[in-house]
Amino acid sequence: MHALARRIASGQCSAEETIQETLAAVRRDDGTINCMACVNEELGLENARAIDARLAKLSPDERLRLAETQPFLGVPFAVKDLGFGAKGLKSTSGSHLFKDTPWDYDCELVQRYKKLGLNLFARTTTSELGTSPTTEAPVYGGPTRNPRSLAHSAGGSSGGAAAAVAAGFVDLAHGGDGAGSIRIPAANCGLFGFKPSRGMMPTGPHKGEGWAGLAVDHVITRSVIDSAVALDGTYGADPGCQYASPFFAQSFEHIATSGENRVKRVAFLPSTHPLYPQEPEVQKAYEAFRASVLALGMEAMDAFPAIDLRDMVASMLPLIAANAVHAVVKKAPGESYKPHMQPASLSMIEYARSLSAVDYARSMDTMNRVARAYGAFFAEHAIDIIALPVLASPPALIGTYAASNPDYLDYRLGEGGIFDYSPYTPLANMVGAPAASLPVHVTQEGLPVGVQIMAPLGKDDMVFELAAFYEGKLGFQA
Secondary structure, rough: OOHHHHHHHOOOHHHHHHHHHHHHHHHHHHHOOOOOEEOOHHHHHHHHHHHHHHOOOOOOHHHHHHHHHOOOOOOEEEEEEEOOOOOOEEEEOOOOHOEEEEEOOOOOOHHHHHHHEEEEEEEOOOOHHHHOOOOOOHHOOOOOOOOOOEEEEOOOOOOOHHHHHHHOOEEEEEEEEOOOOOOOHHHOOOOEEEOOOOOOOOOOOOOEEHHOEEEEEEEEEEOOHHHHHHOOOOOOOEEEOHHHHHOOOOHHHHHHOOOOOOOOEEEEOOOOOOOOOHHHHHHOOOOOOOOHHHHOOOOOOEEEOOOOOOHHHHHHHHHHHHHHHHHHOOOOOOOOHHHOOOHHHHHHHHHHHHOOOOHHHHHHHOOOOHHHHHHHHHHHHEEEOOEEEEEOOOOEEOOOOOOOOOOOHHHHOOOOOOOOOOOHHHHHHHHHHOEEEEEEEEEEOOOOEEEEEEEEOOOHHHHHHHHHHHHHHOOOOO
């Protein structure tokens, strides 16, 4: 049970007082940070009053039993501002084209969040269509800033979620990850961010999968335990979904609190690998994590699958572009979208329209080949976890990766483009693997640096075991 939910259930504070404090903090500080895309104060207050009214009818023991079934009872919560059904919370998808889209239903994942007791009252900012590693969409009136350093990006595309948690507005926030969009902002803001396996999270009812299976939802948190409890209440197949969810014999809460760690061997990039981190602070974080693995009794080895990450990312772009542009075409047929979108998005649309069905099928075939190579690597080397940096450098300055480049391919793959900043995170999306960003280092300038850990598809429990073991023994450096 979350500590705040316990206080609400025990009567130490009310759900209404809790949301009032959250709203006051947002009013006071979000003008500077700019991470809240939509705040429905009345909805948050209405939800809180309903919780308080329900608790008022219960005995102290009954109140605590209710909180055990709803472990985030009354805890304020925000969802990412993409096309994600949530009653009372209009969405923008980071674009003037989709501004103020209303929703008259809750999608399956939102329903599960509410069953956990979370008080959904807001949406957090994102990049346009969720396609950038920074959150600087003009529709929000300015960039989302990193609470750790206002000159730097909070990351993306779930930058608003990470900034909201880092700023203390909420204790956890929903995000989505299609090429690192949970792990990048978590790393930039000194938080824990977990991307579940493909098929773990519900996507219904209005879509079957995100970005051809690349994208998946979860939350950004300060601690492993909050992420674990949220996962327990939300993972699993929903009716009509395209995938069967993996089965786990134990709850993620148990995994995160047991103190056990079955991870024996962790693979690291060889120092001769062309993508071995060159930025001194990233290298320092990566090598310190390797030393921690050894100190905690595990074996560290130099090895990496025979996968060219740049070629792999190039093969992902048709999948990302085609699926993102599909939403644009449904909203704005013809060329009516042009006045409403950023240069990189406009170029992405033209790129997507140049693709053939064969191009798309070729990308799907590459996804299969990369996944096979990734899976074979774990089996052949008896590896439990792969450790990689999250980013090639500490958090970028605002403006460095804004979607102002009118050449989509150059923006993604050109010199100084997104790949040079984020070459490591897309692999987990391509193969569908579980991956987490751990806050393991802080630079002399106070900027967080993360390391990510990845396991085979369906081995989400292994990622949580190592993350919780590391946090429990050494603590996160945030």
